[in-house]
Amino acid sequence: MTMMMRGIRQFSWLARLGVDRRPLRGLFGLDGLNAPDDFERLGRAAIAECRRLKTEITSSPPSLRTVQDLDAISNAVCGVIDAAELCRNVHPDESDTFGLSFEQLSDFIQQLNADVDMYQCLRAVTEDVSLMTTFTEEQQRVAQLLRAEFERDGIHLDADGRQRVIDLQNEITRSVVEACGRLQAQPLSMQFQHNIHATHSYIEVPTKALRTIPLSLRKQCIEQPDGTTAVPTDVTMTNAVLKWVADPDVRKRMYIAGNSCATANLEVLDQLIATRHALATTLGFETYSHLATSDKMVGSPQRVDEFLRGIAANLMTKASEERALLVQAKTKHEGKGFFPDPLPLESWDVPYYMGMLKAKAFDLDARVIASYFPLEQCLHGLGLICDELFGVTLTTVAVEPGETWHPDVRKVSVTKDGRELGTLYLDLFPRKHKYHHAAHFTVRCGKQLPSGEYQTPIAALVCNFSPPDPSRPSLLTFAAGKCPAYLTGASHGEVETLFHEFGHALHSLLSHTEFQHLSGTRGQLDFVETPSHLFEYFAWDERVVSAFARHYATGDPIPAAMLANLKASKHMFSAMETQTQCLYSLLDLTLFRSQPLPFVPPTTTQALAELQNAHTLVPYVAGTHWHARFGHLVGYGAGYYSYLYARVFAAEIWGKCLAADPWAPAAGRVIYDELFRHGGAKEPMTMLTSLLGHAPTSARFITELGVTDG
Secondary structure: OHHHHHHOOOOOHHOOOOOOOOOOHHHOHHHHHHHHHHHHHHHHHHHHHHHHHHHHHOOOOOOOHHHHHHHHHHHHHHHHHHHHHHHHHOOOOOOHHHHHHHHHHHHHHHHHHOHHHHHHHHHHHOOOOHHHHHHOOHHHHHHHHHHHHHHOOOOOOOOHHHHHHHHHHHHHOOOOEOOOEEEEEHHHHHHHHHHHHHHOOOOEEEEHHOOOOOHHOOOEEOOOOOOEEEEEHHHHHHHHHHHHHHOHHHHHHHHHOOOOOHHHHHHHHHHHHHHHHHHHHHOOOOOHHHHHHOOOOOHHHHHHHHHHHHHHHHEEEEEHHHHHHHHHHHHHHHHOOOOOOOOOOOOOOOOHHHHHHHEEEOOOHHHHHOOOOEEHHHHHHHHHHHHHHHHEEEEEEOOOOOOOOOOOEEEEEEEEEEEEEEEEEEEEEOOOOOOOOEEEEEEOEEEOOOOOOOOOOOOEEOOOOOOOOOOOHHHHHHOOOOOOOOOOOOOHHHHHHHHHHHHHHHHHHHHHOOOHHHHOOOOOOOOOOOOHHHHHHHHOOOHOOOOEEEEOOOOEOOOOOHHHHHHHOOOOHHHHHHHHHHHHHHHHHHOOOOOOOOEEEEEEHHHHHHHOOOOOOOOOOOOOOHHHHHOOOOOOOOOHHHHHHHHHHHHHHHHHOOOOOOOOHHHHHHHHHHHHHHOOOOOHHHHHHHHHOHHHHHHHHHHHHHOOOO
């Protein structure tokens, strides 16, 4: 069921399959998971358990047990498929087993999504008014959500229609490609991510031009005897060159090279768009964007479009003023007196001059700032916030042999009042074949078990911070404002990234729900980013940062003036940066709306060019296709707007509860009780209205960006 795809996260069923619960021994502390090959066996066992549960559902009268058993089916499948997905992204073993397990269970999920017998049993429950009135609010909600998800997956279609849906879903999750001389099934999403990182191209530039790039990054380059250096065009190095290198010719060449590779993804994206559109129309939706938004808070693609254009319109005046500053700086530094007229602002200019002007205006040196943000102190800061606001304790504990997938991984026990809430694994440093970005993975969701015990959640935080070396610990960068990576080439600050992803993890770990289907981040997509965006505020608040930011060598606290300047710089170019986020969201929405695309020619690159020129003040660069490296087009699909949508909610929560005092325990209790604890067990707007006292609006978010006349 779609309920299974949303519930891809746990291992509780191991106990029911006869695996004992003795001290932790396997991967993630789970007995029976000791080697990649174990996934095949565990997958077979999960399928057998699901079939047993199906028999119970279809042979018993409609009752609460029907809903509980459906949730248990989801729990069983998710326990394997989620663990396999995490391993595929982080495990040093490059075994095909992880992907094959995902494929096997994805097929089984599609069969369950089309199971008429189970749907009819659930439908009988939801239509029995007297029975439903005996349910708790959460029980009623999960029953209705599960029914709606069956129906969104085409259970109402005839047998041929249901098979068509299964075939299309499998086409999306599996595509036959040639690998190592043999045909191998690989999801389109995996192809897209693989192509992002598989292109090993370089540009050769004068070695002296790279002196301003951090040494840790220069080590990835190949210095030549002739005074040039071969620089890889991967995302990280492209961003670094665009941010740090003064030579405009080098920046231009890197921008074009870095944003014109991964060409194979243009075809992958075309296939994905066509298949998703066919799926949506088969299910009775006008476009895939209508299908994707039908179960979200926003409700429709039209409302997404209105939201994004409304934000962008409010930003245009301030964005124009910001652009004028960048043009002035470029003309001054590159005109050399020979250009009386302003020089044109290009995409490869934006991150460099944004950084320059922020540093000049606020006396900021990124390397000096980073020295006050050693990783361990930032983790300590997160612990302080959890303890003070939520009464939650984070404790690093020893791992059992075989419990983690790499020696760098550490384990954190999360407790409240002596009660175990869950386990968090931290995998924070880069290595070969590891997931390249930052993400929160849920291995197991919280759930009430039939035995009366509570299944505690297991989550993993996966990041790629600079590792420690003999001379200093891992130091996190702190970007003064978000500079979107795919258009401007600059990356998010690592401190903010850590706090953002931790907000996701905490949402998973603090929720306490009866059903795993509603646990933690199992809420609506355009709501679940709210806790993560809320936690970003702590990373910028001087009252919080001053409590943990310490120089790695001297132990001195971060100077108040430096911290004040850092905060003041945050929104210096916030309108242009947010305008770019609107572009990402509009592109994502547009590609999955009307087909063929309403452009001439009707290609994704033409869509990108016209949208960028219409909705930002930085022109599209001919011949480039940065969207071929924008993985969220695959991961979301008409859902990327959720980031901005949730930022509006987070701005309201911060203003209402924490702006006056970010350490207020009373505010923390309210946020815990009204937001974190429920996961997806309550309607998001109900939670927000209860927390805020009114329905949220975008006014505070716009004001925070420095727009006073919107």
